[in-house]
Amino acid sequence: MANQFIKKLGLSKDTLFNLILTISAVLLIILGVGFFLSLFNASLVSLKKFGLSFFAKAEWDPVQEEFGALPFIYGTLLTSFIALAISLPFSIAISIVLGEYFQKGFFAEVLRYLTELIAGVPSVVLGFWGLFFLVPIVREVEMKFEIPPYGVGILTASLILAFMILPYSGSIGKDAMRLVPNELKEAAYALGATRWEMIKKVMLPYARSGITAGIILSLGRALGETMAVTMVIGNYHGIPENIFSPGNTIASVIANEFTEATGEVYLSSLMYLGLTLFIITTVVNLIGRFILKKLQH
């Protein structure tokens, strides 16, 4: 029946097939554009009311309907960059060890599984674990230093984020290290370099942009991570004073307040936050991917 229908239209099956493929690809573009437009449209009320001052204001006051994103943007950047700093030495070590020392064999496989499987643990489970394992530890530390022992806060969130992003930067870095041509390595050895000297002088400079791309992509992850952060960051609306203070990220504010926002401006401001997060993560990701792409060609 379908066949007859197609024949009547005078289309060959190949044409039809091609048409379906093209339509799918175009639909995806429409989906992407619609995604942005929907978000933009939903933010419009807040966008019109606050404009760019949204990013400079530190108050988030649903009673007076005054909304500013500064504390959350600050919280997002702070947690992400601290997480990056914590994970950096580990991710470079992973790149070197799995990209050079252990490229094959049982031990390499086991290490690779173990370093990458943490990415498979659902965020909410990590948050749950953080709440019952990490928070008490941080609290102990805080009590020793006589800081208010919240336990939850920027530092706790950053620690969890650091675990979460490690597999991403580590695995991209490892791949970049493996791309280093053997000739270069051999040449370094021929000149009398030890293995470490070869890694330091030849491999790391060669793989630098790949490692950077991995770090940037993992930053993109950290910026948008929601559940684990929401559960351990403390949900405080002000600007955090230090890394032990509780805070909030863009994602955690949306997760906490979305279903409950009563006023139109309130809801729209949360959408505006969503739009902001969307733009920030998209820019970061595209930069990371651009570097990776240049590397592959």
Added chain:
Amino acid sequence: MKTLKSILFILIFSLLLTPSLLISQDKELLGAGATFPYVLYSKMFDAYYKETGIKVNYQSIGSGGGIRQLKEKTVDFGASDAFLSDEQLKEYDSPVLHIPICLGAVVITYNLPGNPELKLTPDVIADIFLGKIKKWNDPKIVSLNPGVKLPDKNITVVHRSDGSGTTFVFVDYLSKVSQEWATKVGRGTSVAWPVGLGGKGNEGVTGLVKQIPGSIGYVELIYAKQNKLPVALVKNKSGKFIKPDLSSITLAGAANIPEDTRVSITDTDAPDGYPISSYTWILVYKEQNYKNRSLERAKQLVKLLWWMIHDGQKYTEPLDYAKLPNNAVKLAEKIIKSITYNGKPVYKEVGIK
């Protein structure tokens, strides 16, 4: 060819999902809102399901959420610890009814060594939550509690991170007793807290208070009781320090209730009433024919509400909720009877006299 067909089939199937949205079954009701009555409601709805086979899905997303979801008509009923103000009511395109279900109290709970029973006055509570009293051994607290050893420790204020009726009741109280609070912060289901950190839901605040030594927070009585947290005695208008319990809450609620039951009973005049008490309400539209709702659904809703203010009341006290006083039940009956479908009262069709 087969693969192509099956791909096409799946595509068409997924497109077909969309129109089937219009079918709706009436064996299930959806409610959302206040976290305070969550434990009671989940018990009530569990019992109701066993009795009638009707599933009531209640999600405790906070009173602010209940108010908003009802406005967006995503739920059959909203639940809130805060009644809607006249201005808020104007934002709805059709009249909204408040049906009181039970009474509750917001208690001040804390985490101190040995968990002593503290006495607090309204201005001390306000000062703590304004961040003006920072230490547990502040002379203002010490003088109220002779004989209690208070540590030289920072006070960590814990509040709700989400929109909440519990917050509303608490800040409504603070606004009544403290001029500074009223002007600086004000009242609402979520406010700009001067100090402290936020927990999501009564559960979240209880959890944080339990975990953080030196913290103080406000939760509904039942959450403190179930978690064996200490609660503070609060000085009421008549100058008595009142311990929050079911009788002192009911006493606070035995004030004159207006016809629509929208009343704040915080800072009550009742001499033995606990001053931070409140009704909790279920919010529904007066006219039930909106957004293609069936009459059947409206009937189920009316039956459920009727059951909650009568048979359902037996579940209140075992779970530490204060039962509705008789005058409130009478008013609630009247309100439920005013629910209409196409302008006709629904209660007559479900056999309610």
Added chain:
Amino acid sequence: MKRYLFRIIKSKIISVILTLIVILSTIPFLLVLYFIIKNGISVINWEFLTSLPKPVGEPGGGILNAIVGTAMLVIMALILSVPFGILVGVYLAERSEGRIAFFSRLVSEILQGVPSIVIGIIAYLWVVKPMGHFSALSGGVALGIMMLPLVIKSTEEILKLIPREIKEASLALGVPYYRTILKVIIPAGLSGILTGILTGVARIAGETAPLLFTAFGNPFLNFDILKPISAMPLLIFTYAVSPYEEWWAKAWGASCILVLFVLSLNIITRLLSRR
């Protein structure tokens, strides 16, 4: 000569230190796994898997609603993303140049990096709002959007790896183009596509953020995609932040099941992709 020896020793020491750092970095994972299994395994029994939650304070009860919910959400996400994703993937592999390819690849890459919470907002705007109520479907749409780029990417990449000769041979035998793609090329890349799909399932099965304001939760068993539905991660979140120890125990049990499920998917994927 002594200097050279020193340099070699230094090199060795550094390699040991670096390896130790890597081993150190696996500790959090092992800790998480240990914690979850220790706290979770004792909770899991037949009743836990096959009954519905009970009100707080009543013993027993389980998470059947969440298990069914997660299964339904994953199936919906698969229906919405797999056929569509494969078609786009084939398009991108076949016509890698051109404006449409450029932009759809860009969209796919952007989608891959969008935080899940933002995808939740979109599902709320696209499904919950127009429909007027929370539903399993809206959760499925959110998870489907999350999976889409993974399916597209794995399809595109695997198809590009298939030697041109296979395709040309098929075409030369007079097999029409569409049959060549469907009967020769896609089957050849099937294991790769499957890997992408499994990776996607592993990722979305544990997603919570986009479900908060779409699937919404439901204490009852529900098979209707137009009604709110519970899900494992949603249940873990609600129970984890509650103050009740019995709920924490349930959350550990659910975490244990979810993590073992996701990890075994990951391991299967790896074994599959090694072939």
